[in-house]
Amino acid sequence: MPGATELTLTPGIAADSWAELHADAFAAERPRPWSSAAFANAAMDSATDGINAKGEDGELLGVALARTLFEDAELLTLAVSPDKRKRGVGAVLLRAIEDAAIRRGAERMLLEVEASAKPALGLYSTFGYAQIGHRRGYFIDSYGRSHDAQILAKLLTELD
Numbered sequence: 091m092p093g094a095t096e097l098t099l100t101p102g103i104a105a106d107s108w109a110e111l112h113a114d115a116f117a118a119e120r121p122r123p124w125s126s127a128a129f130a131n132a133a134m135d136s137a138t139d140g141i142n143a144k145g146e147d148g149e150l151l152g153v154a155l156a157r158t159l160f161e162d163a164e165l166l167t168l169a170v171s172p173d174k175r176k177r178g179v180g181a182v183l184l185r186a187i188e189d190a191a192i193r194r195g196a197e198r199m200l201l202e203v204e205a206s207a208k209p210a211l212g213l214y215s216t217f218g219y220a221q222i223g224h225r226r227g228y229f230i231d232s233y234g235r236s237h238d239a240q241i242l243a244k245l246l247t248e249l250d
């Protein structure tokens with residue numbers, strides 16, 4: 091398990107490697123990866139923050155992306171490589187992207203998560219996110235199937 095000392099966080103969005111990781115992260119059941127072009131567009135948006143979590147050898151283990159507009163931030167994606175999960179990487183990334191949004195003045199983080207994504211729902215619940223809505227058929231996967239989403243929110247002004 092990579093402990094905090096073995097994990098390096100760096101800002102920025104490397105479109106190709108992010109797209110590769112994202113495709114792996116969402117491949118299993120309901121693929122809906124972002125393309126390299128989508129990440130390249132996000133990188134050009136001055137309202138976005140991207141965080142890379144890398145292992146000791148520089149391998150990309152996970153990524154987080156958020157966009158902040160005034161007091162609201164939106165977590166656009168959070169993904170950890172399938173074989174690097176359950177080691178605390180997602181939690182470190184989530185805290186780091188919340189901090190980045192707070193530095194921009196965000197008071198609330200919003201996100202849409204697949205209603206059946208148990209690991210993600212577990213992580214967000216641990217972090218104090220609460221459901222504020224439900225969107226039927228919100229996510230469309232690579233096979234054209236739709237999946238419900240939960241809308242979650244958390245006040246960033248109440249962080250420890």
Ligand SMILES: CC(C)(COP(=O)(O)OP(=O)(O)OC[C@H]1O[C@@H](n2cnc3c(N)ncnc32)[C@H](O)[C@@H]1OP(=O)(O)O)[C@@H](O)C(=O)NCCC(=O)NCCS
Pocket residue numbers: 115116167168169170171174175176177178179180181182201202203204207208209210211212213214216
């Ligand atoms: C969600 C995701 C980012 C979690 O990454 P991770 O590095 O495995 O998460 P962590 O190891 O930091 O886990 C932190 C907490 O999340 C929860 N969690 C993580 N995996 C879980 C699982 N399989 N089942 C239930 N809860 C889980 C737990 O509360 C965990 O705390 P604990 O280890 O003390 O029990 C990862 O599973 C992932 O990339 N999933 C696919 C992409 C995705 O769904 N992203 C969210 C899109 S909005």
